[in-house]
Amino acid sequence: MTITRRLSYRQDDDYDSAVPLRLNAAVAVDLVVLTIWQERLAVLLVERGVAPYRGGLALPGGFVLENEDLPAAAARELAEETGVTVDHVHLEQLATYGAPKRDPRGRVVTTAYLALAPTLPEPVPGTDAAAARLVTVTDAMSDPTRLAFDHRQILADGVERARDKLEYSPLATAFCGNEFTIAELRRVYETVWDTTLDPRNFHRKVTSTAGFVTPTDRMTRQGGRPAQLFTRGDARLLHPAMLRPRAD
Incomplete structure (x- = not known):
């Protein structure tokens, strides 16, 4: 997967604006959305409606648009795929994941966000999500192959971040x-x-x-x-x- 973009520069820059900048990776965002559901820690997951991993479970997320910053992309993808907005949730950047083969479509670098909420509305799937639902973290982590891409690792990192921050922050x-x-x-x-x-x-x-x-x-x-x-x-x-x- 190769993304080609043209960037314009001031005339006094040393860059040749006629030469396209070739990027060898796409940029994406994913969200670990945690809440307490049925007295257990749960995560919001989507069922993928498109390949790769069609029918598999994944964290909500997707590609960043050209004129978006990362937080805006995270908010948009969450709303589009689950109907949940970030208005009343705690949202913080978690980590960036860029293993060369983490996505079978090509090189994709994703920035993950951790979102926490006291309750969540009934998820409403959209765009390339065929379904959206809450799953307990225990169930989501029970099978190493249950989540698409490297989302099991991202989920594990998000849960550990939450556990750690409960110690030293409110x-x-x-x-x-x-x-x-x-x-x-x-x-x-x-x-x-x-x-x-x-x-x-x-x-x-x-x-x-x-x-x-x-x-x-x-x-x-x-x-x-x-x-x-x-x-x-x-x-x-x-x-x-x-x-x-x-x-x-």
């Missing part, structure tokens, strides 16, 4: 609504880390970490004992960190 609140209880925040940590945390210790750590959460004067009203509601604080980093339990 990223866990991206899985919560605008208001949440400490118990709801704890369940985010338990789900993403796949572990069990002591409720009292967790409450103490969260509420004693400056800028992590901000208390409101509102309480939950849905059955059981009322619990105080919190919103995300203004901290960008957590001091001290919320250390993830490690297996011995």
